[in-house]
Amino acid sequence: MRLAVLASGRGSNLLAILAAIGRGEIDARVAGVFSDKPDAPALEHARQAGLHAQALSPRGFASRVDFDEHLFSMVDAVHPDLIVCAGYMRLISDPVVAAHTGRMINIHPSLLPEFKGLRTHQQALDAHATVHGASVHYVTAELDGGPVIAQARVPVEADDDAARLAERVLQREHPLLVATLRELATGRIAWIDQRVHFDGHPLPAPLLLDDANQLVRNRTLQESNA
Numbered sequence: 001m002r003l004a005v006l007a008s009g010r011g012s013n014l015l016a017i018l019a020a021i022g023r024g025e026i027d028a029r030v031a032g033v034f035s036d037k038p039d040a041p042a043l044e045h046a047r048q049a050g051l052h053a054q055a056l057s058p059r060g061f062a063s064r065v066d067f068d069e070h071l072f073s074m075v076d077a078v079h080p081d082l083i084v085c086a087g088y089m090r091l092i093s094d095p096v097v098a099a100h101t102g103r104m105i106n107i108h109p110s111l112l113p114e115f116k117g118l119r120t121h122q123q124a125l126d127a128h129a130t131v132h133g134a135s136v137h138y139v140t141a142e143l144d145g146g147p148v149i150a151q152a153r154v155p156v157e158a159d160d161d162a163a164r165l166a167e168r169v170l171q172r173e174h175p176l177l178v179a180t181l182r183e184l185a186t187g188r189i190a191w192i193d194q195r196v197h198f199d200g201h202p203l204p205a206p207l208l209l210d211d212a213n214q215l216v217r218n219r220t221l222q223e224s225n226a
């Protein structure tokens, strides 16, 4: 599986992907790393790993669509099977999303559909959530609204502030993204007929990351829906 990774900042999820590929845990290679921020540390991580790394600043583009078309022509040029938004912080315009439906995923730091958008950890604290976490979902035109593939749950502790909570969620984001990519590479997870499939069947509820960092079915939800 050829991956293109989009990242705007720190790049810890990119590093987690590269480490897992290096350990032989994901049957994939990163064909390119792309950013809207020329000084993103993620690009430097990519270069240090000897990967194709390209930045394109939105400055100077007349519209969001113009920028996205240009950026994604660079992405498409490395012929990715899957595009991974790993901390890519720009909205992607509808026509460009539509042209890549089913081939683009995003990691988001909340249990979607809860807490879309930004400052998700503070949103969770403000809502007095007792469980927070992260989701990997297919990207569709609706911001953070595409079908969810898998989630990792993180209990909220009484003395949490947004920074502490973000740090614990991040520790679970990395294995969540790795496990999801692993099963996309094996074909156990697939996008068929506009739906997430797992082991050949439509997935009724997001997979959960267990303590052994494996993706398991959310039996409770499935049984209660039965």
Ligand code: GAR
Pocket (backbone or CB within 6 Å): 007, 008, 009, 010, 011, 012, 013, 014, 042, 086, 087, 088, 089, 107, 108, 109, 117, 170, 173
């Ligand atoms: C991660 O927490 C990721 O979930 C979040 O940005 C961070 C990037 O960290 N993404 C979003 O908020 C997307 N809406 P990283 O650069 O260290 O991987």
